[in-house]
Amino acid sequence: MIKRYNMLILALCCGGGVFAQTLAQAKKWFAEGEFGKAKPVFERLVRQAPSNASYNFWYGACCYETGELQKSVPYLEKSAERKYIDGYLYLSKACYDLYRFDEAIENLEEHIYWLERKKRDTSFTDKLMEKYRMGARMIRGVENVTVIDSFVVDKNELLKAYKLSEAAGTVGALDDMQGTYYADEWGDKMILPQTDAAGKTHLYTRTKLGESWSSPQPLDGVNEAECSQNYPFLNSDGITLYFASEGKESMGGYDIFITRYDTEDGTYLKPDNVGFPFNSPFNDYLYVIDDFNQLGWFASDRYQPEGKACVYVFVPNTSKIVYDYEATDPDKLRDLARMSSIRSTWGNAEQLRNGKQRLAQATYGNEQKQHEGDFEFVVNDNSVYRKLGDFRSAQALKLFTQLQQKQKDLAALKKSLEDARYSYTQAVNPADRQRMAPGILDKEKRVNELQKEISSLTVEVRNTEIKAIKHL
Template sequence: MKKILICAALLSAFVVNPATAQKKKKRVKAQPVIQLSEEELIKQARLEQMTDATQKIMFVDSIVVDKDMFLGKYAISPESGTLCRYNEMFKNGSKPESYLHINELGNKCYFSDKDKAGNMKLYTSDRLGNQWTEPAAITVLDDDNELEQMNYPYIMTDGTTLYFAAQGSGSIGGYDIFETRYDSETGTYLKPENIGMPFNSTANDYMYAIDETAGIGWFATDRNQPEGKVCVYIFVAPETRQVYSAENYTKEQIKQFADISSIADTWGKGGERNNALNKVREIRNGNGHKEDAKNKISFVINDDVTYNSISDFKVSGNMEKFKQLNEMRALAKTLSDKIEKAREQYANGDMTVRNRLKATILANEKENEKLEMQIRQLEKDIRNSENILLNQKRANHYE
């Protein structure tokens, strides 16, 4: 009996428990290899290159705000023009997605609008008197058709450098910010360049604006933000482009700067940041006195009377006429500068250049002559109507 029990025990040792067998057969399921498309691989490579070339920027402040209200956090000075929605400027409710920038003279604007195919494009318009000219499409060299849905334009005070945001294969996310320059020789804008990081990301980044007077810039992004919110970053506009060197920073540190993980890490000792904050406050405080500055004028009515404020006009409608007069004067100056520049190019150019410029110069001179006549006539009309009223009041006083 003892031998039988021993044999049974030995036999049971060789019998595999079903549960144990299942455990032994269980294998870890292999993860599928994700195959990236060629476009995704190109975008990934571009992202890595941009990260390595992240620009060294000091971020002064950041403000989270509702997406529809982000422009309210920008505070560019009058010398840098005016930023607003297209609908606010033209009282038109049909273009809620269009944004507009008017130059500092108030006689030229840049804005976005949909074409017939529904793709957002950039346009410009000039102010002649109290009317805006028909919009003209801005021709941007984009031979590879990398950009679409162009929006959020901003023209620098040089009248040549244009910033805007666009989607498409040229971006690393949704909207990216691009820079281009006007080529007076061809009458087009050069191929736009992605301005890189930290301004751009895999999220939407847009409305890049620089106040050159204060040296302060703004841009908006929805990176790391909940739906319906954006972050407006205020930064010190760099005089020259500097990048984070791989010799002084690790790859991870550069990536954090690219992602704007902490604006405090860009402050240094803090002195420059405090100066920048003071400039931002000065701009915001100055914005409240824009109308006072605009109201200061010097307009001779007669030998004894000179108006020093726009509110001095007595005749109904003359305030608006004087504003129109200033706009015409600004336009005449712009046109004169344009003619002078064309004359210089004509003098230094070869026969081909001269033939091309001759008709343009003559046409602009004719337009400028007509504009100067309109200016003189409008000045005369304003002056005469004011003198008539002043003389009537003087006569009534002595009666």
């Protein structure tokens, strides 16, 4: 009996030694960022002691760090309930990534409270709190936008998913594939990123004068010295600029920003974050609007594996429309902000149908290149016209010729506007600039009006022809 008792004691001691060694190794892995190695050890421990605050924290944190976001929450909540200080911190991060921003703020405040009580440094929490509060503001203004399609592509082939009309200009990849540049439709103005000594990229503009390009000039009002700006796109109005930045007002890595050129003082206005659903805690960039086709694109690496990005195609709103924060179910609003499913954005059936038709037209025109006629006009998913003789409806044909004329007028007006802007930038005398400004503003207004007229007339031509086909 004594021999068996001693053997039992020895076994328990050896087991305890192995357990201590395993726990020490798992904690070492955790401290070194080897969360995948540490996770199975902490999983076993938390099963053995479900109420242990430390085990719940370590396992929950490992789940968070290895991408199991939802799974991490109950374990982190349990550790926070037991006043495990870092449990509050990790729980705040998980809530942030799940777009539960008010909860993220509450848990971070609790984390700060306990740090202060223990007289520990809290300075590192300032940036986190700024991001959490920004997310809380942005979730109250989620834009109601129709996303008609999405494509997962290799990042080095990103631009293949963008089907732009010639009127939208050109977006091209830099030689080192570390960003993109924009060139207008006439090829005489360019916006491009350049890298500084610290490795940050900033936006510059160049203008073609005769056969040569001007030296790059920084975009005043856009660049922040301590962070990168990249992926520029100048809208067809020549004033509205979209770009991506890793600045203080970014949620994740790159966020998409919008700014407008102030013609009076020759600088860009303070950029604004475009908000949800376009931005996320991940990298979001290369926001492009094709006014001619009434389509928009942006890229994001949210929820994508390494080396991949998702390109979303959407119908741009003429003015921002947001969901009612108070009246919308919180879970639904979070899904809309995250863009969990593009189907959830399909509230306007007509807008979706017309957008898909325009995307088919843009894709068909860029990829098929079978120009056997004078033009390409998509009537519906099954019919693409290339000659005036293809029209069945005399009224639709009449409207289409009006549409062609308006498109020519728009091209001429844009060229005139570009020339006027160039003359404005070259004017040295402030009085000359003041004299030119009203004419430029008038041209800009007419460009916007013509674009709306072309959009409306395009729909009218299509609907008139479809009606005629149905009655044949």
